[in-house]
Amino acid sequence: MxxxxxxxxxxxxxxxxxxxxxxxxxxxxxxxxxxxxxxxxxxxxxxxxxxxxxxxxxxxxxxxxxxxxxxxxxxxxxxxxxxxxxxxxxxxxxxxxxxxxxxxxxxxxxxxxxxxxxxxxxxxxxxxxxxxxxxxxxxxxxxxxxxxxxxAEPAAVAWHAVARAGDVTGRRVLVVGCGPIGLLVVAVLRRAGAGEVVVTDLHASAVERALALGADRGIVATDGEAIAAVRADVGFESSGSPRGFASAVAGLGPAATLVLVGLLPPGDVAVPMARAITAELDIRGSFRFVDEMGEVLGALADGSLRVDGxxxxxxxxxxxxxxxxxxxxxxxxxxxxxxx
Structure with missing residues (x-):
């Protein structure tokens, strides 16, 4: 068989x-x-x-x-x-x-x-x-x-995305979307020494999973005021939705870096680019990974990358x-x- x-x-x-x-x-x-x-x-x-x-x-x-x-x-x-x-x-x-x-x-x-x-x-x-x-x-x-x-494979996607953001040590980070990739981004951020990790998702159960994994604070995605008040230094859009992209742009402070991990739908997407321009956001794509799987397997084995839950x-x-x-x-x- x-x-x-x-x-x-x-x-x-x-x-x-x-x-x-x-x-x-x-x-x-x-x-x-x-x-x-x-x-x-x-x-x-x-x-x-x-x-x-x-x-x-x-x-x-x-x-x-x-x-x-x-x-x-x-x-x-x-x-x-x-x-x-x-x-x-x-x-x-x-x-x-x-x-x-x-x-x-x-x-x-x-x-x-x-x-x-x-x-x-x-x-x-x-x-x-x-x-x-x-x-x-x-x-x-x-x-x-x-x-x-x-x-290991999806964690390598998250590992690559965090590397695309540069040094996250001590920085306030916003993760939009708490599906498996968003959760693994949280795990990698914790290992990388991020300061405060704030997450948002439409579903309270997904936010709870991220908090259990090590996120410091969770926001339900419909609370636009709370998201805008985060003013993060770094953001990760992992929902793959135009609405998530907009939330990520809104939740970042000036001169912040936004990494797009979730794959948005093909074709034109309406996003608040005026805010991205006036805040001088640095927007970066992140596509799959190169050869980070070896590092990920090592980090899983030594316990420095926690993926419980x-x-x-x-x-x-x-x-x-x-x-x-x-x-x-x-x-x-x-x-x-x-x-x-």
């Missing part, structure tokens, strides 16, 4: 038994243990697209996965059989494609597991046995449970449809894991 989570179209998610792959010489065969349901996975099921990536054929979902090497790469590269690993989901169609130095995440030739950005689509790793280039495997440190390591639910892969329904309800869940 090789149970795989496949989206066929809007509202059409299935668990199928697909043939186990035969790895190439440079690939390892990984027995997947856990996979985290990401917002992009949810968008493919609910809208048939994630941003500008439109689903045109059935696709295996999933890019937040950990497991154990079942068969090492035949060419001798990568970790040995029996090694617990996390999978780096990024790849490239052309390693020589031009991109800013040290920033392959911005390459126009980039690929990502479980993405419909290209045709044919790039299948993901929500499957029992997964063949992957050995160079994409990151060894999970001894003593770190795979269930905890399962958040980020994972709220775990489902067997056969219950993937239910898992996706729970993950789509922001009032009920944080990060939802599938278990193989």
């Amino acid at each position: 090789n149970p795989s989570v496949v989206v066929h179209g809007v509202g059409d998610l299935r668990v199928e038994d697909r043939p186990a792959p035969e790895p190439a010489a440079h690939e390892a065969l990984v027995a997947i243990a856990y996979g985290g349901v990401c917002g992009s996975d949810l968008h493919y099921v609910s809208h048939g697209a994630a941003g500008e990536s439109v689903l045109r054929a059935p696709m295996v979902l999933g890019h937040e996965v950990v497991g154990v090497v079942e068969r090492a790469a035949a060419d001798g590269s990568g970790p040995a059989a029996g090694t617990p690993v996390a999978v780096h989901p990024a790849g490239t169609l052309d390693p020589h494609a031009p991109h800013p130095p040290g920033r392959p995440n911005l390459s126009p030739a980039g690929t990502y597991l479980g993405s419909a950005a290209r045709v044919p689509h790039t299948d993901g790793a929500f499957t029992g046995r997964f063949a992957v280039a050995a160079e994409k495997l990151r060894v999970v440190p001894e003593g770190l449970p795979l269930r905890t390591a399962a958040v 980020v994972v709220t639910h775990e489902f067997a892969v056969v219950d993937a449809v239910e898992a996706f329904a729970v993950a789509a309800d922001a009032t009920a869940s944080g990060k939802v894991l599938l278990r193989w």
